[in-house]
Amino acid sequence: MDTTCTGTPLRTILLLLFQIWCFSFISMADVIYRPTDLFSVSCGSSTNFSTLDTRNWTTDIHFLSPTHLSVAAPSLTPSTIQGPYTHARLSHSPFTYSFPLTPGPKFIRLFFYSTSYQNFPRSQASFSVQAGPYTLLQHFNSSLNADADDDPSHPDILFREYCINLQDGENLNITFIPTTTDSYAFINGIEIVSMPPYLYYTDPGHSPEQPQYVATMTPYVVENKFALETMYRLKAGDHTIPSSEDTGMLRTWDTDSKYLDTQSEESIEFTGTTNLSFTKNIPNYTAPDQVFRSVRNMGRNASFNMRNNITWQLAVDSGFTYLLRLYFCELNPRIEEAGVLRFFIFIQDQLATDWADVFMWTNHWGVPVVREYVVIISESPKKVNLSLKMHPHPKSIIQDAQINAIEIFKISNYKGSLAGPNPDPPQTAVVSHQGSNKKNGATKKILAAVTGTVFGVLLLSFIVAFFFVKRKKNITVESTKEGTSPLRDGSPSLPTNLCRHFSISEIIAATNNFDELFIVGVGGFGNVYKGYIDDSTPVAIKRLKPGSQQGLDEFMNEIEMLSQLRHLHLVSLIGYCYESNEMILVYDFMDRGALRDHLYDTDNPLLSWKQRLQICIGAARGLHYLHTGANQMIIHRDVKSTNILLDEKWVAKVSDFGLSRIGPTSSSMTHVSTQVKGSVGYLDPEYYKRQRLTEKSDVYSYGVVLLEVLCGRQPLLRTVEKQQVSLVDWAKHRYQKGSLGEIVDPALKGQIAPHCLRKFGEVALSCLLEDGTQRPSMNDVVGVLEFVLQLQLQDSAHGDVVWESGVDYEGSTTDDMFSSHSNSSGLNCTSYRNKESDRLILDNVFSELKDPKGR
Known part of the structure; x- marks a missing residue:
């Protein structure tokens, strides 16, 4: 019986049924946006399979370049995580995947399982990844990155997401290039998903709210010539939104709680019947409804809120420009008009806006809004923390701050690169075992060596500490003799011959124990009080927020600067107080x-x-x-x-x-x-x-x-x-x-x-x-x-x-x-x-x- 004629149409019918089943499976998540291109490729796998996150993984062999020298291999240690982690594509030579795609922006997602594969030790994986003209990773050491990852729920799993734009008639080529002849490149999974044209890129024809450089009103255009890397996609609260519950683009929304740097915060879920009203600028595919119904705020203790910020610390690579997308939606029935809830937003300790008022932005409940800001992170040898802080405005009726979600994207540099450095190797001792008979003897020798080393270090530390304390005491005595006063809490000495040191009791007496009736000014730094010293002299007393390192730096800086300056048109510093965790400056009072x-x-x-x-x-x-x-x-x-x-x-x-x-300290310096x-x-x-x-x-x-x-x-x-x-x-x-x-x-x-x-x-x-x-x-x-x-x-x-x-x-x-x-x-x-x-x-x-x- 000839089966040739029936085999091809049968395969076509099965493929069509498979695609229909695939989309019906995804539609369970209430899909709003249906991507024109959707490839989920399990690299090295010989079979197609599906996972509970709604992905349908296909084999990679049809996308590989014909001349590839790569091999497929199973992982020697099976992963407990569902996904494309049972096999990998590996090679000591470069290999390329080519995808036929429609024009427009795409998500490029790379999945790595950092483990050993047959003939491919884990520690030797080091490679670069290029997608079209963009460098996504360079000399990427997967084992170092996996060891540095602190997520115990996904051990040794690495995930990277990028956005790039394709022009007409372009195939997307993704190439994996080993760093040296001794290293190898590998990949477990590749996913490509279309996205709406102007979800993250700026629409040149209609951009009423362009991203803005932090601390300026200068607009920033996210052109589609840039590649982006998703650094964080966080929603308020403690529950992740999985890719199956996204709006059709298979994005995962992680929780923000592990990045919070403040203690008294709350997250609220508004699960009422209020329908969300999306707009032309914020379409319904922007984020799942649940993102806009989950709100992070500071709580109802207004006095506590005014003394503190709500802060997120997010590690990023230095030397790049970053796009921050901040999501808001007002669902609080207590807020019925603009001005009721107003707050400051600071990014990297720079003021992004002093007038964040969600109701003012939207004029109604349940209207999602996104504000975008751009910040440049200066070059540094290692990763740095990008900080996002919010603080209630003193004129706000409800003294609180709120947000629904945060997205942060790295923007490619002038070379088209998004690659950052590898983390440092972990500082752990490695002990070789050459046989069970030598194990006990080796252990005893190691213990003896460690004990001796620890004792020696402790003895040396005591000696150094003794001389350091003695020297510090001598320095303090000398400084006091020369007219300086050492600040408490380990601060450096400051001159008292040019400005006066006040005790906290003097300040309390001058302000009637910081009576609110004495407040004459309020700012992000704290309150300014009118007080009286020496019985009748009026002064301005600026009380900085306690416990802030930035505040301490500025406090010290102002004392050191102003104590040396005297001019008719400069405010004169009378003195300072630094006791009981209080940072207070005392100036001449300016009546007007x-x-x-x-x-x-x-x-x-x-x-x-x-x-x-x-x-x-x-x-x-x-x-x-x-x-x-x-x-x-x-x-x-x-x-x-x-x-x-x-x-x-x-x-x-x-x-x-x-x-x-x-400023510049020599004629050869033009700037600082x-x-x-x-x-x-x-x-x-x-x-x-x-x-x-x-x-x-x-x-x-x-x-x-x-x-x-x-x-x-x-x-x-x-x-x-x-x-x-x-x-x-x-x-x-x-x-x-x-x-x-x-x-x-x-x-x-x-x-x-x-x-x-x-x-x-x-x-x-x-x-x-x-x-x-x-x-x-x-x-x-x-x-x-x-x-x-x-x-x-x-x-x-x-x-x-x-x-x-x-x-x-x-x-x-x-x-x-x-x-x-x-x-x-x-x-x-x-x-x-x-x-x-x-x-x-x-x-x-x-x-x-x-x-x-x-x-």
Whole structure:
């Protein structure tokens, strides 16, 4: 009987039935998205099989390149985990898999079981993996990585997930390359799953909420030319969402609890009848419903929450850029309007947002929302912890913070690589056994050697400790004689001849035991109290949150900086207290508070234009002193309107030196390489992108303050149309249009002379140039502002026409305004408006100072 004709159609029918069964099996998980490409390949296996996680594994032989020299082998130690771990594909030479795929982004998942295979010892597995133009792994030592993995539920199992985008007509080639001739490459399983085009990549045609660099409003486009590696996919709570319960893409959502670095946290499951309302921006395939119904928060103890953060610590490779996707959904019936629950989000100790308000973002219950941020992790020899922290806003009605899920992706570098280093080998002793007859003798010798070594180490430690303690006592005595005071808890000594050391009892007496009625300011650092010392002297007492290493570093830094600085326009440090785990700074009291409190969002009378100019000049002089007047250049790093304080006579004083750094210490140094610090809305984008700090970063931040003073609004406003969100971008746009007057604070109507407005706008925008080397020095800024004040006083004395709302120069067109200004003063303002680089010519900006006869 001839079976040839019946065999082929029979195999086709069986294959179709198998695929129908496969998809029906997956549909049990309420699949929302059905991938166009779905390959689950068990490498080295000779049979197809299915697992309970809804995967249907096929053999790999049809995807291997014809010239491969690899072999299939079973694992010598069977794995207890279901999956493609019974066999592996192994080779001492490179081998390649080729997959015919449709265009678009794909998940690439690699499964490894680090064990020994026949003729392939576990310790010799070291190889690289390339997928198309991308390097996924380089010199990957599977045994070291498996030994470093601390997940006892999956011993020796390694899993890596990537996202890459394929163009039209491309096959995906995945190549495994042994590191040396003595090593080998292997793989147990490969999975390729299609994903929606713009799930993780930025849609160039419709991106209302692009990812943003942390601490800035600078957008970041996740282009599909990048490859991504999934570092973490975590949901709130203690229950994992398996791949079978994903929305069709076979993603696993792990629990966040093992990465939490705080103790008093809760997770809540909202299992009520409220339906989730997905949107065009957040479709229903974004994440399973259960992700948005599980919420992590801090708890209901408001006073405890205000003293603490909720923190996750997540190990990542250094030297890469990371995308963080934070998932939120408001299901709490207690929250009925915006402002009820508002909190800060910090990423890598940088402020991502000071206005996280889920209800404000969505205007309703049950509407999922995702916020994306990008952070650069500086190069370091080893892995580092990426921290995510949330803290209640002091103006929030409910003082709490919440989140539903976290995803973190590594973004490929300029070489197209995602490869990180191998972990260090474990520090364990290896004992060889050459026979049962020698075992007892060898053991005794080892015990004797170990005992002798331990005794010797202990004896040496006691001797070293004795001399160290004795030397420390001598140093303490010497330091005390020289006018220094050793801080408690092992802190280094600090000078008492320049600032005073307060006892905690003095501080308690000065603040009436930290009475809330004495609080005059609240921030992420803690509270500021008005107190009285020496019976009647008013002081500002800043009480930092206890137990924070970052807070301790900034506390020490501010004491060391301010104790050596004295200037009319710098806040004076009177002293400090470091007892009973308290970190407290005592300053001169500034009666008028912060500059911001007199510009907007306040019940205080708003400042006049003349007052604003005088305050700006004072603050600029303070910064100029920091940059040039001290023994070494000091870069403030946190210039903003809340850090410019005003005394009783409205004299401006720069404050808060916790983030300050010593600048370049020699003429050959152009910058200081340091981790990015600062405040959102004020951070120099050049410093953020290149992590190179110069005094021109302070100039940029000061330029933002100048715009605040002129426009009477915050640097960032999230409740306005997109074009106006960033004050810097909005001011540049209006200046280029010749209508800067349209965004001037309405409270200044009729106060600003036209030449004064123009010149002030020029110096502000020159401070905000993208290229830091093109920005003016603070000395130049002081000079120009003094000149602006002279213009204002002269025009006011002569009764000249002053600026009215919406008009920059009365009686002139925009072109006339710029041309007449250029002719009269030597300033060519059109250079800023028309040049592609959007930069002012500084020689023109300051020409009137260099040649006063210009006017």
